[in-house]
Amino acid sequence: MTRPPDGSPVAPTLAERDRAHLWHPYTQMLTAPSPLPIVRGEGVYLFTEDGRRLLDGISSWWVNIHGHAHPKLNAALAEQASRLEHVVFAGCTHPPAVELAERLVAILPPGLTRVFYSDNGSTTVEVALKLVRQYWINQGQDRRQTFIALHHAYHGDTSGAMSVSEDSLFTRPYASMLFPVVRAHSPYCYRCPLGLERKSCDIECLTDLAKQLEQGQDTIAGVIVEPMLQAAGGMIVWPAEFLAGVRRLCDRFGVLMIADEVLTGFGRTGRMFACEHAGITPDVICLSKALTAGYLPLGVTAATDAVYDAFLSQDRTKTFFHGHSFTANPLACAVAIASLNLFQETHALERVRHLERWLRAGLEPLGALPVVGDVRVIGGVGILELVGDKSSKSAGGYLDHLGPRLADAFLSRGLLLRPLGNILYFMPPYVITESETDWAIQQMREVLSDLRI
């Protein structure tokens, strides 16, 4: 708390009050700078207590799609709050939960007909893993216990979700709390695990998954992937052929496929769901983040009838024993329905496809800068992989000081970005305009032109 010259007390700032009691996610509380005191949001902008306007270039951790404080979403929330704020979802149901399930089943990849609600991305993954594991037990195939996950995966921060995420800085301290998982190559074309070039390869990286399935035979329960865009593990954009290949291999070896679309769902990759890029239906899909347009925490794990049917029995031990206090929260479901309405009214998918073209045109020329090793664009996500040297592709890891250095540089220009180490990405709400996108790209050009790694 700062005192004016006459010594009279001044109310502490929001950041000072925060510091007294709060503990932030992914934050080294000893060394991190003060948190940004955000007091208001509107469209693509956030406003700070001290009067700054920031363009939200990360959609507030990838959740926002229609812009902040949208009047129609606000109204849907207020209207639902005046009727029913929450009710237990074991033994009860309510209109928003039913309508949202109907609306989702109508747009999900065909065959995903059963909707299970939870609270966030990580819990949708926990639900998916438990569903798949018990699916096999309920059918007397107890040996199918093992999951295959991909290198560079990130599926969340709860124990099961961490288990199927890449063994990394994020998971290592908790290794004793995780279950063993088999890992297979992902199609990280810029750093191909087989040293091949995408222009001439035949998606040979898929053979690793085939090998693991072959070796695992009747012990594998399922394969979990982030379709088309592995996000926190490095913003890795896939060739659609890899995704199609995962489905083919799961079918061939008779195991279940889980698509974690927590980030990619609801248009982020230019299709409503990323699985559509390969025209496939997974056995189980995980949705969260943009499900409520970034308003409230809500998760959906949806499954096929075949998965659901394996739980139907007179034997009550075959029940899916999972639930959360806030399962199917009516406020969250009501906002999710309003968001789907807005999606149609605003032609959001076309907006994302236009944004994709705009990002490509603006970002590809940045590939000529000495520090830009790779430019990747998919849907509403533009990615620059930064390197110290283009031929060796040298780069520091997540803890490298480059990330915070860049974040500071952009912040001072009014652009909120959170690079993942050397991976700089731009993922704005879909309502961003061409001129706002151009402005953000110009900031990237200027900051990166001066950058030495």
Ligand SMILES: Cc1ncc(COP(=O)(O)O)c(C=O)c1O
């Ligand atoms: C693909 C994917 N799965 C799961 C999660 C975890 O979601 P949450 O942070 O809501 O728990 C994330 C979060 O970034 C994600 O990107």
